[in-house]
Amino acid sequence: MALLEIRDLRVYYYTLLGAVRAVDGVSLEVERGEWVGVVGESGSGKSTLALAIMRLVPPPGRIAGGSIVFDGVDLTRLSEGEMRRIRGRRIGMVFQDPMASLDPVRRIGDQIGDVFLEHGVASSREEARRLAGEALEMAGLPRDWVDRYPHQLSGGQRQRALIAGAVALKPELLIADEPTTALDVIVQAKIMDLIEELKRELGMTVILITHDISLAAERSTRIAVMYAGKLVEYGPVDAVVEDPLHPYTRGLLESAPDLWGEKRLKGIPGYPPDLRRPPRGCRFHPRCPVAMEKCREEEPPLVRVGDRLVACHRALMRR
Amino acid sequence: MAGLARYIAIRALLIIPTILILYTVVFIILRVIPGNPVEAVLGTHYVPPEVIKEEMHRLGLDKPLYVQYFDYLWRVLHGDFGESMVVRGRPIAADLKYRIPATIELITAGFLVSVLLGIGTGTLAAVKRGSRLDYAMRIYGIATYTLFIPWVGTLLILLFSVHLHWLPAGGRLSASVSLHRITGIYTLDALITGNWAAFADALKHLVLPAFTLGLVLSGPYTRLVRTNLSDVLQSDFIRMYRSRGLPEGKVLRYALRNALIPVVTYMGLQIAILMGGAVLTETTFSWPGLGSYLYQRISMRDYMAIQGTIVVFAFIVGIVSLLVDITYALIDPRIRY
Amino acid sequence: MAGESRRARILAGLAAPFRGPGRGLFTAGFIIVMVFVVMAIFAPWIAPYGPTERSVPLKLAAEPQPPSWGHPMGTFQLGYDVFSRIVWGSRVVLYVVALSAILSMIIGVPLGLVSGYYGGALDRALSMVMDSIYAFPGIVLAIAVASVLGPSPSNAAISLSVVYVPTFYRMVRGQTLEIRESLYVEAARALGFPDRVTLLGHILPNVAPTTLVVFGLAATDAILTEAGLAFFGLTVSYPQPDWGLDLRMAMKDILNGVWWTTFFPGLAITLLALGFALMGEGFSERYAIRTER
Numbered sequence: 043m044a045l046l047e048i049r050d051l052r053v054y055y056y057t058l059l060g061a062v063r064a065v066d067g068v069s070l071e072v073e074r075g076e077w078v079g080v081v082g083e084s085g086s087g088k089s090t091l092a093l094a095i096m097r098l099v100p101p102p103g104r105i106a107g108g109s110i111v112f113d114g115v116d117l118t119r120l121s122e123g124e125m126r127r128i129r130g131r132r133i134g135m136v137f138q139d140p141m142a143s144l145d146p147v148r149r150i151g152d153q154i155g156d157v158f159l160e161h162g163v164a165s166s167r168e169e170a171r172r173l174a175g176e177a178l179e180m181a182g183l184p185r186d187w188v189d190r191y192p193h194q195l196s197g198g199q200r201q202r203a204l205i206a207g208a209v210a211l212k213p214e215l216l217i218a219d220e221p222t223t224a225l226d227v228i229v230q231a232k233i234m235d236l237i238e239e240l241k242r243e244l245g246m247t248v249i250l251i252t253h254d255i256s257l258a259a260e261r262s263t264r265i266a267v268m269y270a271g272k273l274v275e276y277g278p279v280d281a282v283v284e285d286p287l288h289p290y291t292r293g294l295l296e297s298a299p300d301l302w303g304e305k306r307l308k309g310i311p312g313y314p315p316d317l318r319r320p321p322r323g324c325r326f327h328p329r330c331p332v333a334m335e336k337c338r339e340e341e342p343p344l345v346r347v348g349d350r351l352v353a354c355h356r357a358l359m360r361r
Numbered sequence: 362m363a364g365l366a367r368y369i370a371i372r373a374l375l376i377i378p379t380i381l382i383l384y385t386v387v388f389i390i391l392r393v394i395p396g397n398p399v400e401a402v403l404g405t406h407y408v409p410p411e412v413i414k415e416e417m418h419r420l421g422l423d424k425p426l427y428v429q430y431f432d433y434l435w436r437v438l439h440g441d442f443g444e445s446m447v448v449r450g451r452p453i454a455a456d457l458k459y460r461i462p463a464t465i466e467l468i469t470a471g472f473l474v475s476v477l478l479g480i481g482t483g484t485l486a487a488v489k490r491g492s493r494l495d496y497a498m499r500i501y502g503i504a505t506y507t508l509f510i511p512w513v514g515t516l517l518i519l520l521f522s523v524h525l526h527w528l529p530a531g532g533r534l535s536a537s538v539s540l541h542r543i544t545g546i547y548t549l550d551a552l553i554t555g556n557w558a559a560f561a562d563a564l565k566h567l568v569l570p571a572f573t574l575g576l577v578l579s580g581p582y583t584r585l586v587r588t589n590l591s592d593v594l595q596s597d598f599i600r601m602y603r604s605r606g607l608p609e610g611k612v613l614r615y616a617l618r619n620a621l622i623p624v625v626t627y628m629g630l631q632i633a634i635l636m637g638g639a640v641l642t643e644t645t646f647s648w649p650g651l652g653s654y655l656y657q658r659i660s661m662r663d664y665m666a667i668q669g670t671i672v673v674f675a676f677i678v679g680i681v682s683l684l685v686d687i688t689y690a691l692i693d694p695r696i697r698y
Numbered sequence: 699m700a701g702e703s704r705r706a707r708i709l710a711g712l713a714a715p716f717r718g719p720g721r722g723l724f725t726a727g728f729i730i731v732m733v734f735v736v737m738a739i740f741a742p743w744i745a746p747y748g749p750t751e752r753s754v755p756l757k758l759a760a761e762p763q764p765p766s767w768g769h770p771m772g773t774f775q776l777g778y779d780v781f782s783r784i785v786w787g788s789r790v791v792l793y794v795v796a797l798s799a800i801l802s803m804i805i806g807v808p809l810g811l812v813s814g815y816y817g818g819a820l821d822r823a824l825s826m827v828m829d830s831i832y833a834f835p836g837i838v839l840a841i842a843v844a845s846v847l848g849p850s851p852s853n854a855a856i857s858l859s860v861v862y863v864p865t866f867y868r869m870v871r872g873q874t875l876e877i878r879e880s881l882y883v884e885a886a887r888a889l890g891f892p893d894r895v896t897l898l899g900h901i902l903p904n905v906a907p908t909t910l911v912v913f914g915l916a917a918t919d920a921i922l923t924e925a926g927l928a929f930f931g932l933t934v935s936y937p938q939p940d941w942g943l944d945l946r947m948a949m950k951d952i953l954n955g956v957w958w959t960t961f962f963p964g965l966a967i968t969l970l971a972l973g974f975a976l977m978g979e980g981f982s983e984r985y986a987i988r989t990e991r
Contacts, residue, residue: 098603100595130605137604142597147619147693157605207605382830390843390860503723503979507918507971509925511945512964519952519960530953630833637835641926645949655838656930659845671842678833 043114045215045247046072046095051108053087053094060318064090064103066271069344074214077241077248079258079279081294082268085314088251089138091268092219095249096135097125113214131161134208136237138220140200144192151175151188154207161211173210180243181206182236198229205236212244219251234261255294259283267291270315270325277350287347287357290326324355332356365690372686376679383675384437388430391668420446420665433668442669447661453669456654461673462545463533464650467574468639470567474575475635476628479582484617486583487590498583506580510638514573514645521569529566531647538562570646574638578631585627589620622693629685632678715981724980730973734966738788745779749786749939752777762948762956772958774948778937780958784966787939791970794851794933795920798858799913805859806866807909811897813867814874825871828864836861836919837926844932854933858923862916869912873905914978921971941967 053065065087072078082088093099095110097117110117112133117125129135137143145153154177155170157163164170175185181202192200201221209216218237222230238261241248252258258265258279265282267275267290275288286292293310312329315321321328327337336355344353352358417423420443421432436443442453486498522530533547534540540559543550548567551560593599593616602612640652647653651670658666715724737744747753754763759777763769771780809828813821831839840857847853878901886896927933928942936947941963948959 096604098600100600126606126608128606129603130607135604137597137601139597143601145598145602145615145619147622148615156602156607156611160606160608160611204601207601378826379830379833382827383834386827386831386834386839387842390846503975504972507922507968507975509922509942509945509964509967509971511929511942511949512960512968515945515949515952515960515964516957519955519957523952523955633833633835635835637837637923637926640835640838640841641929644929655841659841659930659932662845664846667842667845671838674835674838678835682833 044071045074045076045113046070046249047109047111048091048095049109049111051091051094051110052106053090053099053103054106055103057102057318061106062317063271063320064317065094066317066320067108068268068271068273069108070266070273070276072215072247072249074247075245076263077238077250077261079255079262079265080249080251080268081253081255081258081265083253083314085270085317086268087271087317088253088268089219092135092217092249092251095217096129096133097122098129127161130157130208130213131211132213133215133217134211134213136201136205136208136216136218136221139224140197140204141224143204144200146192148191149188150178150190150192150195150203154178154188154203154210157207157210163211174206177206177210178203180209180240197225198233201225201229201233202236205233205240209240209244209246213246215247215249216241217249217251220253221250222257223252223254230257255283255291267294270320271317272325272353273344273351274326274354275350275352277348277352281348281350287350287352288326288354289330289332289356293329293331324353368690369683369687372683376683379682380675380679383678384434384672385430387668387671387675388433391664391671392426392429420444437669437672442672443665445663446665447658447663453666456666457651457669457673459545460650460654463648464636464639464643464652465677466546466548466567467570467642467648467650468635470571471574471578471639471642472628472631472635474571475578475631476582476624478575478579480586480617480621480624482579482583483586484590484613486587487594487620488613490591495587498587502580502583502587504580505576505578505583508577510573510577510641511645513577514569514642517569517573518646528569530569531566531645533563533566533649534559535562535566570642570648573645574635574642578635578638581627581631582624585624586620589623590616593620622689625685625689625692628688629682632681632685636674636677715977720980720983722980723976723983727973727976727978727980730969731977734788734970734973735792737785738792741785741789745782745785747779747782749783750778750937751782753779753782762951762959764956765958771962774944774959775951776937780944780962783939783944784941784962787941787944787963788966788970790851790928790934790938790940791921791924791967794855794858794924794927795917797852797855798862798920798924799917801855801859802862802866802916803909803913806863807870807902807905809863810867810870811874811901811905814871815878815893815897815901821871824867828867831860832864832868837923840923840927841930841932844927844930849932849935851933854924854927857927857932858920861923862920865916866909866912869908870905873908874901877901877904911978911982914974914981917974918971918978921967921974925967 048068048070051065051068052063055062055064068087068091080088080091090099090103094105095112095117097105097120099105105118108118112128117128120128144150151171151174154174155164155167158170158173159167164173171188175188178187179185183199183202183206187203192203195203205221216237221237222233225233234257237248240246250258250262255265262279264277265279266273267282267288269290275282275286275291282291283295286295290310297310310329315325315328323339324330324333324337324342327333330337334355340355342353342355342358344351345358347357414423421429424432433443440454442457445451445453445456482498482501486495489495518530521528529535538559540547540550540556540563541554543553547563548560551557551563599612599616602615639650640655642648643650643652644656651673655667655670658670715721752759753769754773754777760775762775763773765772769779769781771784773779774783809824813824840861843857843860844854847856886900924933925942928940929946931943931946934940934943936943944963945960945967948963951959
């Protein structure tokens with residue numbers, strides 16, 4: 043059985059100007075021990091997907107339908123109290139901006155120590171501090187940095203501290219939402235190394251959310267590509283990178299920085315659509331270089347092609 | 362901690378010019394503008410010039426102004442505020458010494474009430490942002506600020522003293538209660554001496570004045586907490602806490618800790634308004650502090666007493682803003698001293 | 699043609715606070731303030747009795763009389779009509795507050811302009827003095843000045859302006875500092891315009907809107923401080939009418955359960971202050987001006 047099984051998930055933000063369908067019918071399976079990269083531009087719904095798994099979609103957003111089955115339990119049906127026991131203990135999460143994701147007025151050790159106290163692992167503050175020190179060490183920071191405040195740490199060190207807190211209770215699943223976007227390239231690689239190492243040591247499953255398809259390609263087993271709230275392609279990393287079926291995936295690959303991380307080869311012209319009123323048919327058709335008449339009229343279903351899934355009329359014609 | 366000591370020392374030095382300027386302003390207003398204060402006190406009655414001269418000499422008012430300026434400053438620093446111009450032979454310092462603790466007690470209690478009310482209402486508004494309750498709290502923030510203190514005071518007296526007979530209408534202690542005076546802050550003295558009857562009585566007298574003062578001054582805190590807290594609640598680290606399974610109550614507590622830091626700075630600005638409010642509150646509730654003293658002495662035109670009271674106010678402003686600075690340095694780890 | 703568009707612009711500017719965000723608050727405040735302004739201007743026609751006129755038969759004048767058809771807010775001791783005294787009193791209150799606002803603007807705005815524009819030792823000295831006064835309880839300072847000058851509405855206005863000069867000064871100085879660094883002022887200086895022209899022609903017009911907001915905030919405060927001065931007997935001498943003084947004189951009544959002699963004068967003070975506060979709030983919401991308060 044898959045560790046995580048998302049079925050037809052819909053997450054809408056209910057604004058005064060209408061519902062924004064940030065995630066609109068996404069289905070995704072993640073096996074135990076996998077490393078799945080979820081890729082898309084900003085506004086593709088990938089971060090909302092991550093927050094939905096944690097049941098932390100901020101208002102006016104709400105999970106409007108579908109299910110998220112984690113280890114046999116549908117998270118969308120849990121009470122808030124039951125969900126809280128899963129957050130931080132069975133699913134850990136790391137966020138984009140390490141500068142803003144730590145509480146500026148509390149010591150690092152206390153912030154990490156919270157998880158031990160909250161989930162009943164430590165019974166006293168001293169014990170929580172000691173365990174927090176161990177977690178820091180696991181994330182490659184000195185044990186005695188529990189006494190430091192966030193402003194005394196660099197960006198990379200803060201991300202390590204955040205990772206330490208997220209994996210402190212050895213969760214089965216770690217969701218990393220753009221964990222390195224705010225960091226420079228060298229630190230970026232070190233943080234990714236750390237996540238990979240922790241994954242191996244703790245036997246975690248990792249979902250990496252990123253806009254950077256080359257970063258996702260580096261360590262993932264599978265890659266999921268999202269566009270305008272839809273999953274458009276999902277498959278083993280080699281297949282997706284070598285032979286992308288969806289024109290959007292192809293566009294992402296072509297616009298990715300080259301090996302030297304320098305210049306962008308080719309961008310995708312245009313902008314993602316307004317998710318209050320998505321275009322009819324395939325949502326990508328206004329920007330698609332190979333759009334046909336059918337793409338304007340009919341929404342392409344997500345279809346299994348070999349060991350991957352794709353939602354594109356053109357790709358289905360090709361096979 | 363050596364850094365902190367240095368920081369406090371520097372801050373303490375910085376309040377000296379503030380107090381000096383205020384002293385100078387007060388001196389100009391009360392000594393230079395009135396011309397001859399003795400004649401002003403005696404009013405329209407005819408008094409022989411020799412008597413006036415003698416009186417001026419007794420009070421040291423016949424010296425050149427700049428001599429008076431330094432003379433008075435020197436004496437004030439030694440706790441000598443001169444002699445009353447109305448009650449002959451009565452040192453003003455004795456009156457002030459008796460009344461300062463009363464004002465401090467009222468200000469402290471009013472301050473606590475205003476902060477608690479402000480944090481409570483502001484938190485409600487921030488947590489329920491955009492709701493009817495939020496709107497009501499916004500109006501609360503504007504409207505309480507515009508309440509006239511003696512008006513609120515009389516309404517409360519009317520309700521709680523005259524109609525319900527729950528609380529006394531004024532004063533600090535019932536005549537039937539005896540209390541050994543140590544600090545002059547009655548609730549504190551009662552606690553120190555373990556005199557529970559006096560404690561209850563002093564507290565009963567304190568409730569209405571403190572609530573009046575606190576209610577009127579809570580509005581700005583409501584507004585400040587509302588905006589700060591709703592900003593903080595949207596910040597990334599709040600999401601981080603939630604993602605680790607912390608219950609909402611705890612998340613809110615950590616959020617408040619962040620949101621309250623700017624509020625502490627505001628407390629410094631609030632001191633002036635708090636003391637101004639105390640003057641009116643004291644007069645409304647016959648609270649025997651500096652404010653009601655000022656009221657009493659203004660009607661007697663006792664300029665020496667007025668001057669002394671206002672100089673004391675200046676000192677209190679200086680000292681309290683120093684305390685606020687220190688508090689700020691202690692609670693915000695990002696301050697480098 | 700040019701004159702017409704100028705007039706249209708001014709009209710649009712005046713109407714602006716009644717539109718857009720904050721218009722509800724602004725309009726509510728504006729209506730409240732206007733009610734009092736009308737009351738003050740037309741007092742002789744609105745007030746049924748003179749301020750010190752015995753309005754009830756002599757035998758009823760010894761005690762305050764509760765509200766009735768003839769006296770909707772009741773009467774004070776001596777038979778003064780509460781409503782009439784509130785109407786007459788609004789003249790004193792508005793006079794003192796308006797005069798003090800004008801005085802503090804006349805002094806505070808130029809000082810702030812000069813201080814912010816030229817900087818230097820003068821600026822530092824002025825700032826220090828103004829900041830110190832600003833940090834001092836306004837009402838205590840006003841009481842001190844008024845007690846020296848003696849009770850009269852004009853003296854009360856002078857006392858209040860001592861308190862509010864620093865408010866205008868600080869705001870204008872801060873704005874001037876900002877604008878001085880902007881390109882067009884530098885250009886004006888580079889072109890060799892005299893300072894006078896730069897200050898009055900370029901900086902002052904930009905400072906004006908903020909001055910208006912400060913005026914609204916200061917007015918709220920000034921009304922309450924004026925009431926405080928009146929409460930201390932420092933604006934007019936009884937039996938001349940002023941809300942704060944009436945409240946003070948009637949305070950002994952409450953122990954007998956008489957509420958109307960204190961309730962209505964106090965309500966008038968709070969309502970007028972609320973009117974200005976709502977206007978200021980709406981105005982700053984409209985222009986997204988954040989003020990420390």
